[in-house]
Amino acid sequence: MDATTAGRPGPGSTNPGTPQSRTVSELSEFSLIDQVTRDLPSAPAVSVGPGDDAAVHLVNGSAVTSTDLLVEGVHFRTEWSTAEQVGRKAVAANVADLEAMGATPVAMVVALGMPADTPLAWLREFSTGVREEAARAGITIVGGDTTRARDITVCVTVTGETQGRQPVLRNGARPGQVVAVRGRLGWAAAGLAVLGRGFRSPRAAVDAQRVPQVPYGAGRKAAEAGASAMLDVSDGLLADLGHVAEASQVVIDLDTARLPVDDPVRAVAAATGKDPLELVLGGGEDHALAACFDPGQVPEGWLELGRIRECAPGEAPTVLVDSQQWAGPRGWDHFTS
Amino acid sequence: MDATTAGRPGPGSTNPGTPQSRTVSELSEFSLIDQVTRDLPSAPAVSVGPGDDAAVHLVNGSAVTSTDLLVEGVHFRTEWSTAEQVGRKAVAANVADLEAMGATPVAMVVALGMPADTPLAWLREFSTGVREEAARAGITIVGGDTTRARDITVCVTVTGETQGRQPVLRNGARPGQVVAVRGRLGWAAAGLAVLGRGFRSPRAAVDAQRVPQVPYGAGRKAAEAGASAMLDVSDGLLADLGHVAEASQVVIDLDTARLPVDDPVRAVAAATGKDPLELVLGGGEDHALAACFDPGQVPEGWLELGRIRECAPGEAPTVLVDSQQWAGPRGWDHFTS
Numbered sequence: 067m068d069a070t071t072a073g074r075p076g077p078g079s080t081n082p083g084t085p086q087s088r089t090v091s092e093l094s095e096f097s098l099i100d101q102v103t104r105d106l107p108s109a110p111a112v113s114v115g116p117g118d119d120a121a122v123h124l125v126n127g128s129a130v131t132s133t134d135l136l137v138e139g140v141h142f143r144t145e146w147s148t149a150e151q152v153g154r155k156a157v158a159a160n161v162a163d164l165e166a167m168g169a170t171p172v173a174m175v176v177a178l179g180m181p182a183d184t185p186l187a188w189l190r191e192f193s194t195g196v197r198e199e200a201a202r203a204g205i206t207i208v209g210g211d212t213t214r215a216r217d218i219t220v221c222v223t224v225t226g227e228t229q230g231r232q233p234v235l236r237n238g239a240r241p242g243q244v245v246a247v248r249g250r251l252g253w254a255a256a257g258l259a260v261l262g263r264g265f266r267s268p269r270a271a272v273d274a275q276r277v278p279q280v281p282y283g284a285g286r287k288a289a290e291a292g293a294s295a296m297l298d299v300s301d302g303l304l305a306d307l308g309h310v311a312e313a314s315q316v317v318i319d320l321d322t323a324r325l326p327v328d329d330p331v332r333a334v335a336a337a338t339g340k341d342p343l344e345l346v347l348g349g350g351e352d353h354a355l356a357a358c359f360d361p362g363q364v365p366e367g368w369l370e371l372g373r374i375r376e377c378a379p380g381e382a383p384t385v386l387v388d389s390q391q392w393a394g395p396r397g398w399d400h401f402t403s
Numbered sequence: 404m405d406a407t408t409a410g411r412p413g414p415g416s417t418n419p420g421t422p423q424s425r426t427v428s429e430l431s432e433f434s435l436i437d438q439v440t441r442d443l444p445s446a447p448a449v450s451v452g453p454g455d456d457a458a459v460h461l462v463n464g465s466a467v468t469s470t471d472l473l474v475e476g477v478h479f480r481t482e483w484s485t486a487e488q489v490g491r492k493a494v495a496a497n498v499a500d501l502e503a504m505g506a507t508p509v510a511m512v513v514a515l516g517m518p519a520d521t522p523l524a525w526l527r528e529f530s531t532g533v534r535e536e537a538a539r540a541g542i543t544i545v546g547g548d549t550t551r552a553r554d555i556t557v558c559v560t561v562t563g564e565t566q567g568r569q570p571v572l573r574n575g576a577r578p579g580q581v582v583a584v585r586g587r588l589g590w591a592a593a594g595l596a597v598l599g600r601g602f603r604s605p606r607a608a609v610d611a612q613r614v615p616q617v618p619y620g621a622g623r624k625a626a627e628a629g630a631s632a633m634l635d636v637s638d639g640l641l642a643d644l645g646h647v648a649e650a651s652q653v654v655i656d657l658d659t660a661r662l663p664v665d666d667p668v669r670a671v672a673a674a675t676g677k678d679p680l681e682l683v684l685g686g687g688e689d690h691a692l693a694a695c696f697d698p699g700q701v702p703e704g705w706l707e708l709g710r711i712r713e714c715a716p717g718e719a720p721t722v723l724v725d726s727q728q729w730a731g732p733r734g735w736d737h738f739t740s
Contacts, residue, residue: 113465114570117650119503119634120469120563122570125462128450131545132457133560135514137552166456177472177558208468215474221514221558223470226457233451233459297456313454 090189091182098212101186102178102193109206111172121208123173127228132163138218142276146261149188151276152220153195160222161203162280162298162353168234168289169226171205171282176222179215203282231289238294239314239358241376246368248288248355249281250274251303251326252342255349256334263338271330278353284367288357291365296357301350304385305397310358311383318385320347320372341394347387348395427526428519435549438523439515439530446543448509458545460510464565469500475555479613483598486525488613489557490532497559498540499617499635499690505571505626506563508542508619513559516552540619568626575631576651576695578713583705585625585692586618587611588640588663589679592686593671600675608667615690621704625694628702633694638687641722642734647695648720655722657684657709678731684724685732 090098103116114122134156138144142152157174164171176196180189200207205224239245256268257275266272280298288296295314299306303320311318327335327342335342357368364370377383384391427435440453451459471493475481479489494511501508513533517526537544542561576582593605594612603609617635625633632651636643640657648655664672664679672679694705701707714720721728 114572118570118572119500120467120506120561120570122465122467122504122565125466128459129462129466129510129562130457130459131510131512131560131562133512133514133546133548133558135516135548135550135552135556135558137516137550137556139553140516140551163456167459169457173466173468175468175470175560177470177560179472179474179477179556209470211470211472213472213474214477215472215554215556216476217553219472219474219516219552219556221470221472221560223468223512223514223558223560224457225466225468225562228459233455233457235451235455 088186089182090180090184090186098189099210101189102210102212103207106197106207112206112208116209121173121175123208125172125225125227127230130164130167130169130226130228130233131223132160133221133223134160136220144218147276149191150195153192154199154277156220156222157196157199157203158278158280159300159353160224161205161282162278162300164224164226165280165282165285166296166298166355167226168231168285168293168296170229170286171203171224171226173208173225174200174205174222175208176210176220178210179213179219181216182214184218203280234289234293234296234357236295236297236310237313239310239316239318239374240294241316241374243294243358243374244361244364244370245307245318245356245358245372245374246364246370248284248368250279250328250352250354251299252331252345252349252352253328254278254351255345256331259334259338259340268330268333271334274330274352278351280353281355285355287365288355291359292363293357293359296355299350299352299354299356302348302397303356304347304392307356307385308396311385315377315383316374317377317381317383318372318374319389320385320387322388324369324371326369344394347392348397350397425523426519427517427521427523435526436547438526439513439547439549440544443534443544449543449545453546458510458512460545462509462562462564464567467501467504467506467563467565467570468560469497470558470560471497473557481555484613486528487532490529491536491614493557493559494533494536494540495615495617496637496690497561498542498619499615501561501563502617502619502622503633503635503692504563505568505622505630505633507566507623508540508561508563510545510562511537511542511559512546513544513557514548516550516556518553519551521555540617571626571630571633571694573632573634573647574650576647576653576655576711577631578653578711580631580695580711581698581701581707582644582655582693582695582709582711583701583707585621585705587616587665587689587691588636589668589682589686589689590665591615591688592682593668596671596675596677605667605670608671611667611689615688617690618692622692624702625692628696629700630694630696633692636687636689636691636693639685639734640693641684641729644693644722645733648722652714652720653711654714654718654720655709655711656726657722657724659725661706661708663706681731684729685734687734
């Protein structure tokens with residue numbers, strides 16, 4: 067029930083004549099939920115899916131839970147991203163948090179707020195994106211909520227399971243270990259730099275900003291290979307590894323010679339006059355996994371970036387670049403940036 | 404990382420001089436999360452709380468999950484409700500879904516979107532409300548997310564556990580059973596009717612609109628007492644029982660002589676010229692529990708409201724009032740209302 071709009075006339079669709087112009091205002095909330103949840107694939111672990119007060123599913127080991135709120139105009143723009151891309155991004159960004167714990171994804175709920183004049187076609191494409199990315203990530207959609215909102219707002223909450231493994235936290239980095247990464251660095255930030263200037267190429271960078279390529283399954287494998295600390299790079303490599311350094315009370319020293327500067331990042335840096343390392347070290351939203359391993363234990367497909375050492379007497383935990391403090395931006399913050 | 408606002412100047416606080424006027428724009432996202440999660444009580448089942456990529460907790464039996472998105476201007480107004488009330492309502496409305504499954508609440512994550520000029524005091528009071536209601540509901544806050552948004556937006560996702568009980572669904576109503584309710588009916592709708600006219604009394608009704616009084620623990624006890632179908636009344640008794648009738652393929656016949664018309668509901672109906680039964684039958688947001696029991700099995704504290712019978716040949720599943728179709732409103736819908 068809407069607490070604050072009782073008695074107001076409902077907003078009509080702007081142009082009800084054609085199917086292309088149909089909006090969510092024409093459907094009841096239950097029909098809307100049906101649009102999103104119809105014919106959803108289920109999974110053996112799920113005994114109650116969408117349609118009841120809550121979903122019911124099994125968890126093998128402990129439950130691992132994370133939530134992310136994405137807001138139009140803050141995390142995405144409808145003129146930059148298709149509805150399908152928004153749906154995929156919402157799922158990918160959140161499942162990356164489960165990967166970063168070494169957990170296996172199990173179940174997901176999606177809450178969606180949107181204006182009454184949102185085209186039904188947008189909703190359908192969004193649902194397609196959510197479903198496709200969920201299938202890629204190996205997670206089952208078990209429920210959700212829809213409501214009216216001024217801006218399109220997506221809250222995805224994911225639950226994974228430990229399956230008997232220890233969750234991999236941020237505080238397990240040990241001196242003598244190496245830090246390694248699996249996934250892209252700087253691609254999404256390069257895409258954002260391009261989009262912000264009104265361009266749409268290089269396409270690989272722009273697409274990376276629209277939908278992160280999360281290395282699904284790599285987190286679990288890293289946990290099995292002995293990763294002692296892990297997180298996903300959502301705010302920037304330096305900012306995020308800073309949390310590992312802080313939580314583990316160590317110094318992480320990155321080696322620029324080992325940092326990957328991929329072609330789209332290099333191209334955007336050249337075109338915009340940026341230092342490509344700024345994108346690689348400070349760019350977020352790619353949701354690569356970064357983890358600490360004992361030397362020689364780094365799994366295939368991971369890239370070793372540096373080493374971990376003790377804090378010297380009086381030295382605060384930090385992340386260094388070639389043994390020096392990095393002068394450029396370290397990452398991004400939602401409120402102060 | 405904000406995808407769409409990089410390079411824009413950050414919004415400043417409107418009046419940074421005094422503590423009263425401090426806003427969330429002064430704090431980094433991590434300090435903000437700290438404001439919400441600092442000194443949170445934990446629970447034995449929770450092994451990893453706020454601060455890592457995801458939370459980790461035990462689940463006894465199957466996991467039961469529900470999510471709710473509350474948006475300023477749709478579900479609450481900051482001029483009608485204090486921040487503490489908004490926080491309490493967000494928790495209560497969502498835990499009611501776990502109660503309605505007969506589950507025991509375990510863990511909760513809270514995602515909060517807000518404008519950069521939101522006063523820090525609002526955030527602190529909201530956190531207080533979330534914590535207080537979580538304590539009342541017996542659920543542990545294990546994590547969350549904060550981001551910028553134009554409207555204050557709260558997404559609460561709760562996880563409960565079945566503890567070996569069968570979850571109580573909507574499709575278990577059987578002919579010959581009785582339907583009963585535990586909690587308030589029509590109070591929140593009465594409060595909304597008053598607030599919408601610019602009044603603030605009767606206080607009991609207005610407070611009911613601001614914070615629902617969910618009968619915590621009653622859902623689990625109803626499941627133990629043999630409830631075969633259950634839900635919480637969020638959209639209106641007729642609308643919600645309609646889901647039970649539909650899912651169970653039965654007719655539910657309510658007896659007006661048994662319907663509770665409590666004093667605040669009667670007072671508001673008299674003052675506004677409404678039929679009090681309209682509030683009782685069509686009003687939502689009180690989150691009472693409604694359930695079906697075999698005769699003689701209705702637990703103490705529950706109020707029997709009517710009976711369940713088979714659909715006659717050619718009769719569709721429905722909810723009747725004194726064996727007749729009810730002509731008034733049956734509930735509320737977010738998009739078409």
